[in-house]
Amino acid sequence: MFDKKNYAKNYAQTYRGKMFRKIAIWKLNGLIAINYEIIFDRYYYSSHCENCKCEYTKDNVKCMDHDHKTGLFRNILCNACNVNLMDTNTSGIPNISWDKFKNGWHYQKIIKGKKHTKRHKSLEWLKNYKKEYEDKHYYIH
Numbered sequence: 001m002f003d004k005k006n007y008a009k010n011y012a013q014t015y016r017g018k019m020f021r022k023i024a025i026w027k028l029n030g031l032i033a034i035n036y037e038i039i040f041d042r043y044y045y046s047s048h049c050e051n052c053k054c055e056y057t058k059d060n061v062k063c064m065d066h067d068h069k070t071g072l073f074r075n076i077l078c079n080a081c082n083v084n085l086m087d088t089n090t091s092g093i094p095n096i097s098w099d100k101f102k103n104g105w106h107y108q109k110i111i112k113g114k115k116h117t118k119r120h121k122s123l124e125w126l127k128n129y130k131k132e133y134e135d136k137h138y139y140i141h
Contacts, residue, residue: 015044026064032071039064039073049078050110067094075110096126109134 023036033039046062048055056062056078063082065074074094099106105126107118120126
């Protein structure tokens with residue numbers, strides 16, 4: 001006989017169950033993404049912060065960093081980095097922020113363990129550069 005209660009409990013503990021539950025929470029919190037499953041894979045298998053490289057712990061948990069103005073996903077960070085980076089992205093574009101010390105726009109992204117940065121005075125130029133760079137490194141194998 002089919003036990004609906006145990007089936008639901010066991011499914012919720014599987015990878016797929018965790019994914020659907022977590023994505024539902026992200027959507028409620030305003031996260032907007034093209035492919036939530038790819039972001040969940042990055043989140044699920046992430047063991048270190050993409051900003052400071054520290055390992056996630058019970059006290060310093062991993063967080064989904066997203067722009068609260070646009071809802072767009074930026075990075076998977078530890079709680080400390082997520083709190084410190086709050087409201088620093090003034091461009092509304094993931095991974096691009098105003099660098100007040102260099103007096104220009106700053107793009108920073110870690111792809112496949114390598115930190116990549118670029119600075120430019122023009123936000124429009126940096127947006128185009130970001131799109132080309134991330135498309136090249138994320139989607140072309």
